[in-house]
Amino acid sequence: MSEKQEKATAYWKENVRYLFILLAIWFVVSFGAGILFKDALDSIKIGGFKLGFWFAQQGSIYVFVILIFVYVRLMNKLDKKYGYNE
Protein backbone atom coordinates (compact mmCIF):
# COMPACT_ATOMS: atom_id res chain seq x y z
CA MET A 1 0.00 0.00 0.00
CA SER A 2 1.33 3.43 -0.88
CA GLU A 3 1.80 6.08 1.77
CA LYS A 4 -1.04 8.09 0.32
CA GLN A 5 -3.38 5.17 0.58
CA GLU A 6 -2.30 4.34 4.12
CA LYS A 7 -3.11 7.87 5.12
CA ALA A 8 -6.54 7.63 3.49
CA THR A 9 -7.29 4.35 5.25
CA ALA A 10 -6.25 5.71 8.64
CA TYR A 11 -8.38 8.82 8.10
CA TRP A 12 -11.39 6.70 7.16
CA LYS A 13 -10.96 4.48 10.24
CA GLU A 14 -11.00 7.46 12.58
CA ASN A 15 -13.98 8.92 10.75
CA VAL A 16 -15.97 5.68 11.13
CA ARG A 17 -15.07 5.51 14.82
CA TYR A 18 -16.51 9.02 15.34
CA LEU A 19 -19.64 8.00 13.46
CA PHE A 20 -20.18 4.98 15.71
CA ILE A 21 -19.86 7.05 18.87
CA LEU A 22 -22.07 9.91 17.67
CA LEU A 23 -24.75 7.60 16.26
CA ALA A 24 -24.78 5.63 19.51
CA ILE A 25 -25.66 8.88 21.31
CA TRP A 26 -28.23 9.68 18.60
CA PHE A 27 -29.87 6.32 19.23
CA VAL A 28 -29.78 6.54 23.03
CA VAL A 29 -31.45 9.96 23.33
CA SER A 30 -34.23 9.30 20.80
CA PHE A 31 -35.05 5.61 20.65
CA GLY A 32 -33.67 5.01 24.16
CA ALA A 33 -34.75 7.90 26.36
CA GLY A 34 -37.71 9.02 24.23
CA ILE A 35 -39.25 5.61 23.46
CA LEU A 36 -37.83 2.42 25.03
CA PHE A 37 -37.12 3.82 28.51
CA LYS A 38 -39.70 6.60 28.38
CA ASP A 39 -41.90 5.13 31.10
CA ALA A 40 -39.02 4.59 33.50
CA LEU A 41 -37.68 8.12 32.94
CA ASP A 42 -41.15 9.61 33.38
CA SER A 43 -40.91 8.92 37.11
CA ILE A 44 -38.29 11.68 37.24
CA LYS A 45 -39.72 15.18 36.96
CA ILE A 46 -37.84 18.32 36.04
CA GLY A 47 -40.02 21.39 36.46
CA GLY A 48 -43.31 20.52 34.78
CA PHE A 49 -41.71 17.97 32.45
CA LYS A 50 -41.68 14.24 32.94
CA LEU A 51 -38.17 13.35 31.77
CA GLY A 52 -39.07 10.69 29.17
CA PHE A 53 -41.70 12.92 27.61
CA TRP A 54 -39.24 15.81 27.61
CA PHE A 55 -36.64 13.75 25.75
CA ALA A 56 -39.26 12.72 23.18
CA GLN A 57 -40.54 16.24 22.48
CA GLN A 58 -37.61 18.52 23.34
CA GLY A 59 -34.39 16.97 24.61
CA SER A 60 -33.65 14.65 21.73
CA ILE A 61 -33.88 17.55 19.26
CA TYR A 62 -31.41 19.67 21.25
CA VAL A 63 -29.00 16.74 21.39
CA PHE A 64 -29.31 16.19 17.61
CA VAL A 65 -28.25 19.78 16.94
CA ILE A 66 -25.31 19.49 19.33
CA LEU A 67 -24.25 16.16 17.76
CA ILE A 68 -23.94 17.65 14.28
CA PHE A 69 -21.86 20.58 15.50
CA VAL A 70 -19.60 18.25 17.50
CA TYR A 71 -19.20 16.18 14.34
CA VAL A 72 -18.30 19.32 12.35
CA ARG A 73 -15.61 20.20 14.88
CA LEU A 74 -14.19 16.69 15.11
CA MET A 75 -14.02 16.34 11.35
CA ASN A 76 -12.42 19.75 10.84
CA LYS A 77 -9.70 18.71 13.30
CA LEU A 78 -9.32 15.35 11.60
CA ASP A 79 -9.04 17.00 8.17
CA LYS A 80 -6.25 19.20 9.50
CA LYS A 81 -4.44 16.27 11.10
CA TYR A 82 -4.31 14.43 7.79
CA GLY A 83 -3.80 17.52 5.66
CA TYR A 84 -7.14 17.21 3.88
CA ASN A 85 -8.38 20.66 4.88
CA GLU A 86 -8.63 23.35 2.25
Next chain:
Amino acid sequence: MSVQNWTYILVGLTFALYIGIAIYSRAGSTKDFYVAGGGVSPLANGMATAADWMSAASFISMAGIISFAGYDGSVYLMGWTGGYVLLALLLAPYLRKFGKFTVPDFIGDRYYSKTARIVAVICALIVSFTYVAGQMRGVGVVFSRFLQVDINTGVIIGMIIVLFYAVLGGMKGITYTQVAQYCVLIFAFMVPAIFISIQMTGNPIPQLGMGSTLNDGSGTFLLDKLDGLSTELGFNEYTNGSKSLTDVFAITLALMVGTAGLPHVIVRFFTVKKVKDARKSAGLALLLIAILYTTAPAVAVFAKTNLINTVSNEEYSSMPVWFKNWEETGLLAFDDKNADGKIQYVADKEKNELTIDNDIMVLANPEIADLPAWVIALVAAGGLAAALSTAAGLLLVISASVSHDLVKKVFNPNISDKAELWVARGAATVAVAIAGYFGINPPGFVAAVVALAFGLAAASFFPAIVLGIFYKKMNKEGAISGMVVGIILMLFYMTKFKFGWFGGGTEADWWFGISPEGFGSIAMIANFIVAIIVLQFTPEPPEDVQEIVENIRIPSGAGEATGH
Protein backbone atom coordinates in the same frame (compact mmCIF):
# COMPACT_ATOMS: atom_id res chain seq x y z
CA MET B 1 -56.97 47.91 10.37
CA SER B 2 -58.85 44.67 9.75
CA VAL B 3 -57.28 41.23 9.60
CA GLN B 4 -58.17 41.01 5.93
CA ASN B 5 -56.31 44.20 5.00
CA TRP B 6 -53.30 43.20 7.05
CA THR B 7 -53.27 39.87 5.26
CA TYR B 8 -53.37 41.51 1.82
CA ILE B 9 -50.51 43.80 2.78
CA LEU B 10 -48.28 41.12 4.30
CA VAL B 11 -48.93 38.49 1.64
CA GLY B 12 -48.50 41.11 -1.12
CA LEU B 13 -45.21 42.37 0.34
CA THR B 14 -43.72 38.90 0.75
CA PHE B 15 -44.76 37.86 -2.77
CA ALA B 16 -43.21 41.01 -4.24
CA LEU B 17 -40.02 40.16 -2.34
CA TYR B 18 -39.90 36.61 -3.75
CA ILE B 19 -40.41 37.84 -7.29
CA GLY B 20 -37.78 40.55 -6.90
CA ILE B 21 -35.25 37.96 -5.71
CA ALA B 22 -36.16 35.67 -8.62
CA ILE B 23 -35.49 38.38 -11.19
CA TYR B 24 -32.23 39.31 -9.50
CA SER B 25 -30.93 35.71 -9.44
CA ARG B 26 -31.82 34.31 -12.85
CA ALA B 27 -30.10 31.11 -13.96
CA GLY B 28 -27.70 31.46 -16.89
CA SER B 29 -26.43 27.87 -17.16
CA THR B 30 -27.51 24.35 -16.19
CA LYS B 31 -25.07 24.64 -13.30
CA ASP B 32 -26.94 27.68 -12.00
CA PHE B 33 -30.21 25.88 -12.60
CA TYR B 34 -29.33 22.59 -10.84
CA VAL B 35 -26.95 23.62 -8.06
CA ALA B 36 -27.15 27.44 -7.91
CA GLY B 37 -23.68 27.74 -9.43
CA GLY B 38 -22.19 25.76 -6.54
CA GLY B 39 -21.12 28.75 -4.49
CA VAL B 40 -23.82 29.08 -1.84
CA SER B 41 -22.55 29.94 1.66
CA PRO B 42 -23.20 27.43 4.47
CA LEU B 43 -25.54 29.83 6.32
CA ALA B 44 -27.62 30.64 3.21
CA ASN B 45 -27.76 26.94 2.39
CA GLY B 46 -28.78 26.13 5.96
CA MET B 47 -31.65 28.64 5.81
CA ALA B 48 -32.71 27.45 2.37
CA THR B 49 -32.61 23.82 3.50
CA ALA B 50 -34.72 24.66 6.53
CA ALA B 51 -37.37 26.40 4.40
CA ASP B 52 -37.19 23.66 1.79
CA TRP B 53 -37.74 21.07 4.46
CA MET B 54 -40.46 22.77 6.52
CA SER B 55 -43.57 22.41 4.42
CA ALA B 56 -47.19 23.35 4.91
CA ALA B 57 -47.40 20.19 7.01
CA SER B 58 -44.72 21.38 9.45
CA PHE B 59 -46.04 24.91 9.67
CA ILE B 60 -49.81 24.44 9.61
CA SER B 61 -50.55 20.86 10.59
CA MET B 62 -47.84 19.51 12.87
CA ALA B 63 -48.61 21.38 16.08
CA GLY B 64 -52.29 20.45 15.64
CA ILE B 65 -51.48 16.78 15.11
CA ILE B 66 -49.35 16.77 18.27
CA SER B 67 -52.09 18.61 20.10
CA PHE B 68 -54.50 15.74 19.51
CA ALA B 69 -51.96 12.90 19.64
CA GLY B 70 -50.02 14.05 22.74
CA TYR B 71 -46.99 11.83 23.33
CA ASP B 72 -47.68 9.85 20.13
CA GLY B 73 -46.96 13.05 18.18
CA SER B 74 -43.32 12.72 19.27
CA VAL B 75 -42.70 10.41 16.30
CA TYR B 76 -42.87 13.46 14.00
CA LEU B 77 -40.72 15.64 16.21
CA MET B 78 -37.93 13.10 16.59
CA GLY B 79 -38.37 11.58 13.14
CA TRP B 80 -38.23 14.79 11.16
CA THR B 81 -35.22 16.17 13.03
CA GLY B 82 -33.22 13.00 13.81
CA GLY B 83 -32.95 12.35 10.08
CA TYR B 84 -30.61 15.33 9.79
CA VAL B 85 -28.07 13.60 12.01
CA LEU B 86 -28.03 10.71 9.53
CA LEU B 87 -27.90 13.14 6.63
CA ALA B 88 -24.99 15.12 8.10
CA LEU B 89 -22.96 12.11 9.23
CA LEU B 90 -23.66 9.51 6.58
CA LEU B 91 -24.63 11.24 3.34
CA ALA B 92 -24.14 14.98 2.82
CA PRO B 93 -20.32 15.31 2.95
CA TYR B 94 -19.69 12.33 0.67
CA LEU B 95 -22.34 13.24 -1.86
CA ARG B 96 -20.92 16.76 -1.98
CA LYS B 97 -17.44 15.35 -2.58
CA PHE B 98 -18.86 13.18 -5.36
CA GLY B 99 -19.88 16.48 -6.92
CA LYS B 100 -22.70 15.81 -9.35
CA PHE B 101 -26.11 17.43 -9.80
CA THR B 102 -28.73 14.93 -8.67
CA VAL B 103 -29.31 11.84 -6.53
CA PRO B 104 -29.88 9.54 -9.56
CA ASP B 105 -26.52 10.88 -10.82
CA PHE B 106 -24.83 9.34 -7.81
CA ILE B 107 -26.75 6.07 -8.01
CA GLY B 108 -26.12 5.80 -11.78
CA ASP B 109 -22.37 6.47 -11.57
CA ARG B 110 -21.63 4.62 -8.36
CA TYR B 111 -23.47 1.55 -9.61
CA TYR B 112 -22.13 1.96 -13.18
CA SER B 113 -25.52 1.22 -14.63
CA LYS B 114 -28.26 2.93 -16.61
CA THR B 115 -30.83 0.61 -15.01
CA ALA B 116 -29.81 1.82 -11.56
CA ARG B 117 -30.11 5.42 -12.72
CA ILE B 118 -33.58 4.86 -14.15
CA VAL B 119 -34.78 3.02 -11.03
CA ALA B 120 -33.52 6.01 -9.00
CA VAL B 121 -35.29 8.49 -11.31
CA ILE B 122 -38.58 6.60 -10.93
CA CYS B 123 -38.22 6.53 -7.13
CA ALA B 124 -37.41 10.28 -7.11
CA LEU B 125 -40.46 11.09 -9.22
CA ILE B 126 -42.83 8.96 -7.10
CA VAL B 127 -41.60 10.53 -3.87
CA SER B 128 -41.58 14.13 -5.16
CA PHE B 129 -44.95 14.13 -6.90
CA THR B 130 -46.85 12.72 -3.92
CA TYR B 131 -45.25 15.40 -1.81
CA VAL B 132 -45.76 18.39 -4.09
CA ALA B 133 -49.49 17.85 -4.62
CA GLY B 134 -50.00 18.31 -0.88
CA GLN B 135 -48.08 21.60 -0.96
CA MET B 136 -50.20 23.16 -3.71
CA ARG B 137 -53.30 22.15 -1.78
CA GLY B 138 -51.86 23.87 1.28
CA VAL B 139 -51.38 27.09 -0.70
CA GLY B 140 -55.02 26.97 -1.83
CA VAL B 141 -56.28 26.35 1.70
CA VAL B 142 -54.40 29.32 3.16
CA PHE B 143 -55.68 31.59 0.41
CA SER B 144 -59.28 30.54 0.86
CA ARG B 145 -59.27 30.89 4.65
CA PHE B 146 -57.48 34.18 4.98
CA LEU B 147 -58.24 36.04 1.76
CA GLN B 148 -61.68 34.63 1.04
CA VAL B 149 -60.71 33.76 -2.52
CA ASP B 150 -61.84 30.51 -4.01
CA ILE B 151 -59.52 27.59 -3.20
CA ASN B 152 -58.85 26.97 -6.92
CA THR B 153 -57.95 30.60 -7.55
CA GLY B 154 -55.59 30.30 -4.59
CA VAL B 155 -53.89 27.26 -6.13
CA ILE B 156 -53.52 29.09 -9.46
CA ILE B 157 -51.99 32.19 -7.84
CA GLY B 158 -49.57 29.90 -6.00
CA MET B 159 -48.71 28.10 -9.25
CA ILE B 160 -47.89 31.34 -11.05
CA ILE B 161 -45.60 32.53 -8.26
CA VAL B 162 -43.73 29.22 -8.03
CA LEU B 163 -43.54 28.96 -11.80
CA PHE B 164 -42.05 32.39 -11.96
CA TYR B 165 -39.12 31.84 -9.68
CA ALA B 166 -38.53 28.12 -10.18
CA VAL B 167 -38.55 28.29 -13.98
CA LEU B 168 -36.66 31.55 -14.25
CA GLY B 169 -34.15 31.07 -11.49
CA GLY B 170 -33.85 27.31 -11.07
CA MET B 171 -31.89 26.33 -7.96
CA LYS B 172 -30.30 29.76 -7.85
CA GLY B 173 -33.65 31.57 -7.69
CA ILE B 174 -35.08 28.98 -5.32
CA THR B 175 -32.15 29.17 -2.91
CA TYR B 176 -32.39 32.90 -2.30
CA THR B 177 -36.19 33.00 -2.17
CA GLN B 178 -36.02 30.15 0.35
CA VAL B 179 -33.69 32.21 2.50
CA ALA B 180 -36.33 34.97 2.55
CA GLN B 181 -39.10 32.44 3.09
CA TYR B 182 -37.31 30.97 6.08
CA CYS B 183 -37.22 34.39 7.73
CA VAL B 184 -40.91 34.98 7.05
CA LEU B 185 -42.07 31.59 8.25
CA ILE B 186 -40.00 31.42 11.43
CA PHE B 187 -41.06 34.94 12.44
CA ALA B 188 -44.68 34.08 11.71
CA PHE B 189 -44.49 30.92 13.80
CA MET B 190 -42.61 32.37 16.76
CA VAL B 191 -44.50 35.64 17.33
CA PRO B 192 -47.88 34.07 18.25
CA ALA B 193 -46.12 31.31 20.20
CA ILE B 194 -44.24 33.84 22.34
CA PHE B 195 -47.38 35.93 22.94
CA ILE B 196 -49.36 32.88 24.04
CA SER B 197 -46.56 31.54 26.19
CA ILE B 198 -46.46 34.85 28.08
CA GLN B 199 -50.25 34.87 28.42
CA MET B 200 -50.47 31.36 29.81
CA THR B 201 -47.31 30.93 31.85
CA GLY B 202 -45.58 34.30 32.06
CA ASN B 203 -42.49 32.78 30.41
CA PRO B 204 -41.56 34.37 27.07
CA ILE B 205 -39.70 31.26 25.84
CA PRO B 206 -42.32 28.74 24.66
CA GLN B 207 -39.94 25.77 25.09
CA LEU B 208 -39.70 26.62 28.80
CA GLY B 209 -43.26 27.86 29.15
CA MET B 210 -44.44 24.38 28.22
CA GLY B 211 -42.86 23.05 31.42
CA SER B 212 -43.81 25.98 33.65
CA THR B 213 -46.66 26.62 36.04
CA LEU B 214 -49.86 28.32 34.94
CA ASN B 215 -50.19 32.06 35.20
CA ASP B 216 -53.48 31.87 37.15
CA GLY B 217 -51.84 31.71 40.58
CA SER B 218 -52.80 28.07 41.14
CA GLY B 219 -49.18 26.90 40.98
CA THR B 220 -50.22 23.91 38.85
CA PHE B 221 -47.84 22.85 36.08
CA LEU B 222 -49.33 23.36 32.62
CA LEU B 223 -48.65 19.76 31.55
CA ASP B 224 -50.22 18.33 34.73
CA LYS B 225 -53.25 20.51 34.14
CA LEU B 226 -53.58 19.23 30.58
CA ASP B 227 -53.10 15.61 31.65
CA GLY B 228 -55.90 16.16 34.16
CA LEU B 229 -58.25 17.81 31.68
CA SER B 230 -57.60 15.07 29.11
CA THR B 231 -58.38 12.19 31.45
CA GLU B 232 -61.44 14.00 32.80
CA LEU B 233 -62.88 14.08 29.29
CA GLY B 234 -62.03 10.42 28.75
CA PHE B 235 -58.94 10.91 26.54
CA ASN B 236 -55.51 9.39 27.14
CA GLU B 237 -53.18 11.29 29.40
CA TYR B 238 -51.51 13.89 27.15
CA THR B 239 -47.99 12.86 28.14
CA ASN B 240 -48.71 9.16 27.50
CA GLY B 241 -49.49 7.63 24.15
CA SER B 242 -51.87 5.02 22.88
CA LYS B 243 -49.71 3.58 20.09
CA SER B 244 -47.70 0.41 20.74
CA LEU B 245 -44.01 0.73 21.53
CA THR B 246 -43.02 -1.22 18.41
CA ASP B 247 -45.07 1.03 16.17
CA VAL B 248 -43.73 4.27 17.71
CA PHE B 249 -40.22 2.88 17.26
CA ALA B 250 -40.86 1.86 13.63
CA ILE B 251 -42.53 5.12 12.60
CA THR B 252 -39.78 7.24 14.16
CA LEU B 253 -37.11 5.21 12.37
CA ALA B 254 -38.95 5.33 9.02
CA LEU B 255 -39.36 9.12 9.26
CA MET B 256 -35.71 9.65 10.21
CA VAL B 257 -34.32 7.48 7.46
CA GLY B 258 -36.87 8.84 4.99
CA THR B 259 -35.87 12.42 5.82
CA ALA B 260 -32.25 11.58 5.10
CA GLY B 261 -33.27 9.93 1.83
CA LEU B 262 -35.47 12.67 0.39
CA PRO B 263 -33.93 13.86 -2.88
CA HIS B 264 -35.03 17.50 -2.56
CA VAL B 265 -33.19 17.78 0.76
CA ILE B 266 -30.08 15.92 -0.41
CA VAL B 267 -29.58 18.11 -3.51
CA ARG B 268 -29.38 21.22 -1.35
CA PHE B 269 -25.96 20.00 -0.16
CA PHE B 270 -24.65 19.94 -3.74
CA THR B 271 -24.88 23.74 -3.82
CA VAL B 272 -22.09 24.57 -1.33
CA LYS B 273 -18.43 25.03 -2.20
CA LYS B 274 -16.60 22.51 -0.04
CA VAL B 275 -17.18 19.27 1.87
CA LYS B 276 -16.54 21.19 5.06
CA ASP B 277 -19.38 23.57 4.12
CA ALA B 278 -21.76 20.68 3.51
CA ARG B 279 -21.25 19.41 7.07
CA LYS B 280 -21.58 22.87 8.58
CA SER B 281 -24.70 23.77 6.64
CA ALA B 282 -26.38 20.51 7.72
CA GLY B 283 -25.79 21.60 11.32
CA LEU B 284 -27.10 25.09 10.65
CA ALA B 285 -30.15 23.70 8.83
CA LEU B 286 -31.06 21.51 11.78
CA LEU B 287 -30.49 24.35 14.25
CA LEU B 288 -32.87 26.57 12.25
CA ILE B 289 -35.41 23.75 11.92
CA ALA B 290 -35.14 22.95 15.63
CA ILE B 291 -36.35 26.47 16.49
CA LEU B 292 -39.74 25.60 14.98
CA TYR B 293 -39.70 21.94 15.97
CA THR B 294 -39.13 22.60 19.67
CA THR B 295 -41.74 25.38 19.67
CA ALA B 296 -44.43 23.29 17.96
CA PRO B 297 -44.98 20.91 20.91
CA ALA B 298 -45.29 23.96 23.18
CA VAL B 299 -47.88 25.52 20.85
CA ALA B 300 -49.68 22.17 20.88
CA VAL B 301 -49.94 22.21 24.67
CA PHE B 302 -50.99 25.88 24.88
CA ALA B 303 -53.62 25.51 22.16
CA LYS B 304 -55.13 22.32 23.52
CA THR B 305 -55.42 23.69 27.05
CA ASN B 306 -56.88 26.95 25.75
CA LEU B 307 -59.36 25.13 23.59
CA ILE B 308 -60.63 22.81 26.31
CA ASN B 309 -60.94 25.72 28.74
CA THR B 310 -62.89 27.78 26.22
CA VAL B 311 -65.35 25.22 24.91
CA SER B 312 -65.76 22.34 27.33
CA ASN B 313 -69.24 22.34 28.88
CA GLU B 314 -69.85 25.96 27.92
CA GLU B 315 -73.03 27.36 26.39
CA TYR B 316 -72.87 27.27 22.60
CA SER B 317 -74.49 30.71 22.46
CA SER B 318 -71.72 32.24 24.56
CA MET B 319 -68.90 31.17 22.22
CA PRO B 320 -66.48 33.90 21.08
CA VAL B 321 -66.48 35.27 17.52
CA TRP B 322 -63.61 33.09 16.28
CA PHE B 323 -65.66 29.99 17.00
CA LYS B 324 -68.37 31.07 14.57
CA ASN B 325 -65.78 32.20 11.98
CA TRP B 326 -64.05 28.85 11.92
CA GLU B 327 -67.35 26.98 11.93
CA GLU B 328 -68.02 28.63 8.58
CA THR B 329 -64.83 27.16 7.11
CA GLY B 330 -65.93 23.70 8.20
CA LEU B 331 -62.85 23.21 10.35
CA LEU B 332 -64.96 23.29 13.48
CA ALA B 333 -68.30 21.52 13.67
CA PHE B 334 -70.74 21.46 16.58
CA ASP B 335 -73.60 18.99 16.75
CA ASP B 336 -75.76 19.30 19.88
CA LYS B 337 -76.52 15.60 20.30
CA ASN B 338 -78.16 15.82 23.72
CA ALA B 339 -79.80 19.18 22.94
CA ASP B 340 -78.67 20.89 26.16
CA GLY B 341 -77.19 23.91 24.35
CA LYS B 342 -73.75 23.18 25.82
CA ILE B 343 -70.67 21.84 24.10
CA GLN B 344 -69.59 18.40 25.21
CA TYR B 345 -66.09 17.71 23.95
CA VAL B 346 -65.29 14.16 25.10
CA ALA B 347 -63.42 11.05 23.96
CA ASP B 348 -66.58 8.93 23.65
CA LYS B 349 -67.55 9.20 19.97
CA GLU B 350 -71.26 8.66 20.73
CA LYS B 351 -71.40 11.64 23.06
CA ASN B 352 -68.79 13.95 21.56
CA GLU B 353 -70.40 17.02 19.98
CA LEU B 354 -67.39 18.92 18.68
CA THR B 355 -65.22 17.92 15.72
CA ILE B 356 -62.02 19.88 15.27
CA ASP B 357 -59.62 19.84 12.33
CA ASN B 358 -55.90 19.52 13.21
CA ASP B 359 -54.97 22.61 11.22
CA ILE B 360 -57.05 24.93 13.39
CA MET B 361 -54.56 24.70 16.25
CA VAL B 362 -52.05 26.85 14.38
CA LEU B 363 -54.35 28.83 12.10
CA ALA B 364 -56.85 29.90 14.74
CA ASN B 365 -54.47 29.97 17.68
CA PRO B 366 -53.81 33.74 17.49
CA GLU B 367 -57.55 34.43 17.42
CA ILE B 368 -58.25 32.05 20.29
CA ALA B 369 -55.60 33.88 22.30
CA ASP B 370 -57.02 37.24 21.19
CA LEU B 371 -53.81 38.52 19.57
CA PRO B 372 -53.66 41.65 17.37
CA ALA B 373 -54.80 41.54 13.72
CA TRP B 374 -51.29 41.78 12.24
CA VAL B 375 -50.22 38.62 14.07
CA ILE B 376 -53.12 36.72 12.54
CA ALA B 377 -52.18 38.01 9.08
CA LEU B 378 -48.58 37.01 9.70
CA VAL B 379 -49.64 33.39 10.12
CA ALA B 380 -51.15 33.44 6.62
CA ALA B 381 -47.93 34.82 5.10
CA GLY B 382 -45.91 32.22 7.03
CA GLY B 383 -48.08 29.32 5.88
CA LEU B 384 -47.69 30.45 2.27
CA ALA B 385 -43.92 30.80 2.64
CA ALA B 386 -43.70 27.26 4.04
CA ALA B 387 -45.81 25.72 1.28
CA LEU B 388 -44.21 27.64 -1.61
CA SER B 389 -40.61 27.01 -0.57
CA THR B 390 -41.14 23.26 -0.32
CA ALA B 391 -43.09 23.11 -3.58
CA ALA B 392 -40.28 24.92 -5.41
CA GLY B 393 -37.61 22.56 -4.06
CA LEU B 394 -39.63 19.52 -5.13
CA LEU B 395 -40.31 20.94 -8.60
CA LEU B 396 -36.61 21.39 -9.12
CA VAL B 397 -35.95 17.72 -8.29
CA ILE B 398 -38.64 16.70 -10.75
CA SER B 399 -37.34 18.91 -13.54
CA ALA B 400 -33.69 17.88 -12.97
CA SER B 401 -34.69 14.20 -12.97
CA VAL B 402 -36.26 14.64 -16.38
CA SER B 403 -33.83 17.04 -18.10
CA HIS B 404 -30.57 15.85 -16.59
CA ASP B 405 -31.04 12.21 -15.64
CA LEU B 406 -33.34 11.11 -18.44
CA VAL B 407 -32.77 13.44 -21.39
CA LYS B 408 -29.06 14.14 -21.00
CA LYS B 409 -27.82 10.96 -19.38
CA VAL B 410 -30.04 8.38 -21.07
CA PHE B 411 -31.60 9.63 -24.31
CA ASN B 412 -29.45 12.39 -25.74
CA PRO B 413 -25.97 12.70 -24.21
CA ASN B 414 -24.89 15.23 -26.86
CA ILE B 415 -27.45 17.85 -25.90
CA SER B 416 -25.94 21.34 -25.49
CA ASP B 417 -25.95 23.12 -22.14
CA LYS B 418 -28.37 25.73 -23.47
CA ALA B 419 -30.81 23.16 -24.83
CA GLU B 420 -30.65 21.19 -21.58
CA LEU B 421 -31.47 24.37 -19.66
CA TRP B 422 -34.57 24.85 -21.80
CA VAL B 423 -35.61 21.21 -21.31
CA ALA B 424 -35.22 21.75 -17.56
CA ARG B 425 -37.44 24.86 -17.71
CA GLY B 426 -40.02 23.01 -19.80
CA ALA B 427 -40.04 20.08 -17.38
CA ALA B 428 -40.49 22.46 -14.44
CA THR B 429 -43.45 24.10 -16.18
CA VAL B 430 -45.12 20.75 -16.86
CA ALA B 431 -44.46 19.67 -13.28
CA VAL B 432 -46.06 22.87 -11.90
CA ALA B 433 -49.10 22.28 -14.08
CA ILE B 434 -49.47 18.68 -12.89
CA ALA B 435 -48.97 19.70 -9.26
CA GLY B 436 -51.55 22.46 -9.70
CA TYR B 437 -54.01 20.02 -11.23
CA PHE B 438 -53.67 17.76 -8.21
CA GLY B 439 -53.99 20.78 -5.94
CA ILE B 440 -57.30 21.71 -7.54
CA ASN B 441 -58.60 18.15 -7.90
CA PRO B 442 -56.95 16.42 -4.97
CA PRO B 443 -57.21 12.68 -5.43
CA GLY B 444 -58.42 11.09 -2.21
CA PHE B 445 -55.13 9.32 -1.77
CA VAL B 446 -52.91 12.43 -1.47
CA ALA B 447 -53.33 12.91 2.25
CA ALA B 448 -52.82 9.22 2.89
CA VAL B 449 -49.76 9.05 0.69
CA VAL B 450 -47.77 12.13 1.73
CA ALA B 451 -46.80 10.58 5.05
CA LEU B 452 -45.82 7.46 3.16
CA ALA B 453 -43.42 9.32 0.84
CA PHE B 454 -40.95 8.98 3.71
CA GLY B 455 -41.41 5.23 3.79
CA LEU B 456 -40.75 5.12 0.06
CA ALA B 457 -37.59 7.22 0.36
CA ALA B 458 -36.41 5.10 3.30
CA ALA B 459 -37.05 1.87 1.43
CA SER B 460 -35.32 2.90 -1.80
CA PHE B 461 -32.62 5.60 -1.64
CA PHE B 462 -31.19 5.46 1.84
CA PRO B 463 -29.74 1.92 1.73
CA ALA B 464 -28.43 2.35 -1.83
CA ILE B 465 -26.59 5.58 -0.97
CA VAL B 466 -25.23 4.42 2.39
CA LEU B 467 -23.98 1.13 0.94
CA GLY B 468 -22.52 3.05 -1.99
CA ILE B 469 -20.36 5.09 0.38
CA PHE B 470 -19.61 2.72 3.25
CA TYR B 471 -19.40 -0.62 1.43
CA LYS B 472 -16.84 -0.36 -1.33
CA LYS B 473 -17.57 -3.82 -2.72
CA MET B 474 -21.30 -3.23 -3.15
CA ASN B 475 -22.13 -3.87 -6.80
CA LYS B 476 -24.91 -2.86 -9.16
CA GLU B 477 -26.79 -6.16 -8.97
CA GLY B 478 -27.02 -5.88 -5.19
CA ALA B 479 -28.03 -2.22 -5.12
CA ILE B 480 -30.63 -2.50 -7.88
CA SER B 481 -32.30 -5.59 -6.44
CA GLY B 482 -32.27 -3.96 -3.00
CA MET B 483 -33.96 -0.78 -4.26
CA VAL B 484 -36.52 -2.71 -6.31
CA VAL B 485 -37.42 -5.09 -3.48
CA GLY B 486 -37.53 -2.22 -0.95
CA ILE B 487 -39.82 0.07 -2.91
CA ILE B 488 -42.12 -2.74 -4.13
CA LEU B 489 -42.48 -4.13 -0.63
CA MET B 490 -43.35 -0.65 0.65
CA LEU B 491 -45.81 0.01 -2.19
CA PHE B 492 -47.41 -3.39 -1.59
CA TYR B 493 -47.83 -2.82 2.14
CA MET B 494 -49.21 0.70 1.79
CA THR B 495 -51.68 -0.16 -0.98
CA LYS B 496 -52.78 -3.28 0.93
CA PHE B 497 -53.51 -1.49 4.18
CA LYS B 498 -54.38 1.99 2.90
CA PHE B 499 -56.42 1.25 -0.24
CA GLY B 500 -57.47 -2.34 0.45
CA TRP B 501 -55.66 -3.86 -2.55
CA PHE B 502 -54.32 -7.44 -2.39
CA GLY B 503 -57.15 -8.43 -0.06
CA GLY B 504 -56.75 -5.39 2.22
CA GLY B 505 -56.53 -5.86 5.94
CA THR B 506 -57.10 -4.18 9.29
CA GLU B 507 -54.89 -3.22 12.17
CA ALA B 508 -55.04 -6.79 13.45
CA ASP B 509 -53.35 -8.02 10.25
CA TRP B 510 -50.39 -5.60 10.39
CA TRP B 511 -47.06 -7.42 10.15
CA PHE B 512 -45.25 -7.32 13.52
CA GLY B 513 -47.91 -4.80 14.64
CA ILE B 514 -46.37 -2.08 12.46
CA SER B 515 -48.57 0.51 10.73
CA PRO B 516 -48.05 1.46 7.05
CA GLU B 517 -46.43 4.74 8.26
CA GLY B 518 -43.79 2.75 10.10
CA PHE B 519 -43.33 0.02 7.53
CA GLY B 520 -40.59 1.97 5.73
CA SER B 521 -38.22 0.70 8.46
CA ILE B 522 -38.96 -2.92 7.59
CA ALA B 523 -38.75 -2.29 3.84
CA MET B 524 -35.44 -0.50 4.39
CA ILE B 525 -34.03 -3.47 6.31
CA ALA B 526 -35.26 -5.77 3.51
CA ASN B 527 -33.43 -3.56 1.00
CA PHE B 528 -30.15 -3.88 2.94
CA ILE B 529 -30.49 -7.66 3.35
CA VAL B 530 -31.39 -8.32 -0.29
CA ALA B 531 -28.52 -6.13 -1.50
CA ILE B 532 -25.98 -7.96 0.64
CA ILE B 533 -27.27 -11.43 -0.27
CA VAL B 534 -27.30 -10.70 -4.02
CA LEU B 535 -23.78 -9.30 -3.73
CA GLN B 536 -22.48 -12.71 -2.62
CA PHE B 537 -23.47 -14.31 -5.92
CA THR B 538 -22.51 -11.57 -8.37
CA PRO B 539 -19.16 -10.10 -9.53
CA GLU B 540 -17.37 -7.29 -7.68
CA PRO B 541 -17.68 -3.75 -9.01
CA PRO B 542 -14.90 -2.72 -11.44
CA GLU B 543 -11.64 -1.22 -10.13
CA ASP B 544 -12.43 2.34 -11.26
CA VAL B 545 -15.74 2.34 -9.36
CA GLN B 546 -13.97 1.19 -6.21
CA GLU B 547 -11.59 4.08 -6.75
CA ILE B 548 -14.52 6.51 -6.91
CA VAL B 549 -15.56 5.23 -3.48
CA GLU B 550 -12.04 5.66 -2.08
CA ASN B 551 -12.05 9.16 -3.46
CA ILE B 552 -15.40 10.36 -2.05
CA ARG B 553 -14.29 9.32 1.43
CA ILE B 554 -11.58 11.99 1.41
CA PRO B 555 -12.84 15.55 1.74
CA SER B 556 -10.11 17.46 -0.09
CA GLY B 557 -10.14 18.34 -3.76
CA ALA B 558 -13.91 18.41 -4.02
CA GLY B 559 -13.90 20.97 -6.79
CA GLU B 560 -17.23 22.28 -7.98
CA ALA B 561 -20.25 20.23 -8.94
CA THR B 562 -20.24 19.22 -12.58
CA GLY B 563 -22.64 17.45 -14.83
CA HIS B 564 -20.01 15.46 -16.67
